Amino acid sequence: MATRKSQTLELAILGTLKEGELHGYELRKRTLALIGQVRSLSYGSLYPALRDLTQSGYLQVDESAAHGVRRGANPRARISYSLTAAGKERLNELLAEAGPKEWDDESFAVRLALFSQTDVRVRVRILEGRHTKLVERLEAIRESLSRGMERMDSWTLELQRHGEEAVEREVRWLNELIDNARSEEKEMNK
Amino acid sequence: MATRKSQTLELAILGTLKEGELHGYELRKRTLALIGQVRSLSYGSLYPALRDLTQSGYLQVDESAAHGVRRGANPRARISYSLTAAGKERLNELLAEAGPKEWDDESFAVRLALFSQTDVRVRVRILEGRHTKLVERLEAIRESLSRGMERMDSWTLELQRHGEEAVEREVRWLNELIDNARSEEKEMNK
DNA sequence: GAGCTCTTATATCGTGGCGATATATCGCAG
DNA sequence: CTGCGATATATCGCCACGATATAAGAGCTC
Numbered sequence: 001m002a003t004r005k006s007q008t009l010e011l012a013i014l015g016t017l018k019e020g021e022l023h024g025y026e027l028r029k030r031t032l033a034l035i036g037q038v039r040s041l042s043y044g045s046l047y048p049a050l051r052d053l054t055q056s057g058y059l060q061v062d063e064s065a066a067h068g069v070r071r072g073a074n075p076r077a078r079i080s081y082s083l084t085a086a087g088k089e090r091l092n093e094l095l096a097e098a099g100p101k102e103w104d105d106e107s108f109a110v111r112l113a114l115f116s117q118t119d120v121r122v123r124v125r126i127l128e129g130r131h132t133k134l135v136e137r138l139e140a141i142r143e144s145l146s147r148g149m150e151r152m153d154s155w156t157l158e159l160q161r162h163g164e165e166a167v168e169r170e171v172r173w174l175n176e177l178i179d180n181a182r183s184e185e186k187e188m189n190k
Numbered sequence: 191m192a193t194r195k196s197q198t199l200e201l202a203i204l205g206t207l208k209e210g211e212l213h214g215y216e217l218r219k220r221t222l223a224l225i226g227q228v229r230s231l232s233y234g235s236l237y238p239a240l241r242d243l244t245q246s247g248y249l250q251v252d253e254s255a256a257h258g259v260r261r262g263a264n265p266r267a268r269i270s271y272s273l274t275a276a277g278k279e280r281l282n283e284l285l286a287e288a289g290p291k292e293w294d295d296e297s298f299a300v301r302l303a304l305f306s307q308t309d310v311r312v313r314v315r316i317l318e319g320r321h322t323k324l325v326e327r328l329e330a331i332r333e334s335l336s337r338g339m340e341r342m343d344s345w346t347l348e349l350q351r352h353g354e355e356a357v358e359r360e361v362r363w364l365n366e367l368i369d370n371a372r373s374e375e376k377e378m379n380k
Numbered sequence: 381g382a383g384c385t386c387t388t389a390t391a392t393c394g395t396g397g398c399g400a401t402a403t404a405t406c407g408c409a410g
Numbered sequence: 411c412t413g414c415g416a417t418a419t420a421t422c423g424c425c426a427c428g429a430t431a432t433a434a435g436a437g438c439t440c
Contacts (some may be wrong), residue, residue, distance in 0.1 A: 005396070011396085024419065025419075033338070034328075035349075035351040037327070038353070040397095040398075041328060041397095043398095043418095043419075043421090044399070044420090044421080044422085045398070046397095047419070047420060047421085048396090048397090048420095049397095077416095077418075077419065078418075079419075109349065112348075113345065113346050113349055116343040116344075116346075137227070140226075142225075148223065153306040155302055156302075158367070159224075159299065159302050159303055160227075162360075163227040166359070166360075167227070169356070169359070170352075170356075173352050177348070195426090196425075196426080199425095199426085213389075214389075214390065214391095215390075230427080231426095231427095232428065233392095233427095233428095234391090234393085234426065234427055234428070235425075237392085238392090238425090238426090267389075267390065268390090269389090269390075272411045341433070381440105382439105382440095383438105383439090383440095384438080385436100385437090385438085386435105387434105387435085387437100388433100388434085388435075388436090389433085389435100389439085390431105390432090390433095392430085393429090393430085393431105394427105394428095394429090394430105395426105395427090395428100396425105396426100396427090396428105397425100397426100397427105398423105398424090398425090398426105398429085399424095400411075400422090400423090401422085401423105402419100402420085402421085403422100405417080405418085406416085406418100408414090408415090408416105409412105409413095409414090409415105410414105410431105
């Protein structure tokens with residue numbers, strides 16, 4: 001148990017590795033291609049996480065060291081990681097979760113990027129939770145805008161208003177996604 | 191020198207304190223009201239930063255301990271901070287900076303919120319730098335979209351497209367701000 | 381006015397992830 | 411043939427976050 005590191009990072013790694021074995025450098029590029037605009041991922045987090053996941057038995061190392069040099073920290077060694085059976089199980093376990101953590105900024109992008117591997121009902125729950133959270137944020141912004149209207153200078157006001165608009169757009173976008181997900185859910189139950 | 195902590199946090203504190211003395215709790219609320227949607231600010235960063243800034247001579251402690259209890263970690267003590275002369279100087283120094291750091295996500299919101307205290311020419315430079323950065327990001331997204339169009343599932347695609355749209359909107363918003371700032375700059379030179 | 385909860389208020393501690401840095405090989409352009 | 415940029419792994423310092431502790435006021439009810 002324990003769930004040591006941030007579940008988000010763990011999920012991002014396992015989810016990216018679902019398609020097949022990858023080495024660290026390539027893994028990072030793929031993950032960033034998925035969620036690059038939203039989150040970042042540095043080697044200072046990736047390699048330790050990889051080590052931990054291996055020690056936990058979720059990953060196995062296919063050390064196809066094309067160049068058998070291996071001396072201390074040797075580059076160009078190409079250490080490939082792939083999911084073990086336990087790793088796949090763990091991935092499914094994480095993909096089934098749909099609690100408050102799942103609709104945080106940090107986590108949501110990763111969850112959405114892995115929706116194709118996610119159960120339809122879980123998708124709907126995550127989208128709805130995210131929706132609720134954003135609506136709350138929107139209300140907070142609006143309340144803040146109506147409260148301090150006079151005290152704020154034009155720049156702060158402008159910043160707030162742009163923020164408000166961005167959240168509004170995301171809510172509308174989510175509405176579309178939810179509609180699609182719901183109809184897909186119904187189609188499954190038919 | 192040294193610039194120990196993240197300059198962004200330092201600037202946010204000094205900038206918020208410009209208007210008058212505040213105690214930590216209130217300071218945090220004000221700062222969050224300014225940039226709350228974009229950044230967060232926890233006590234775990236605030237109080238140490240406050241201590242450091244005091245030791246550096248930028249802040250002075252007006253300990254109007256209304257309730258003279260003071261026993262170890264005593265709540266309700268209300269320790270107010272205000273800018274020293276050196277602090278005001280430091281604030282102006284930070285407000286004059288307009289390097290690459292200034293158009294990072296993390297820093298930009300803070301800088302914008304403090305634009306009313308910022309020189310007009312510096313404003314323009316920051317806005318333009320931010321603009322360039324966002325355009326680059328936009329190009330990266332578009333390139334990624336055109337490259338992997340087929341390999342991406344519909345959800346990832348959807349995420350990317352929404353990201354693209356968000357950045358596009360921010361670029362347009364920045365264009366307006368830049369226009370305003372430029373005309374204000376010209377008016378000053380007249 | 382006893383008890384309740386919510387907000388105000390300061391403070392520290394563990395630690396996870398970021399950014400910087402080191403090292404070294406391969407491919408390719410000039 | 412030389413040097414630069416991309417590939418590749420790895421570690422280290424450290425800062426900010428989130429959790430947690432503590433406790434006094436404010437306000438509310440019964």
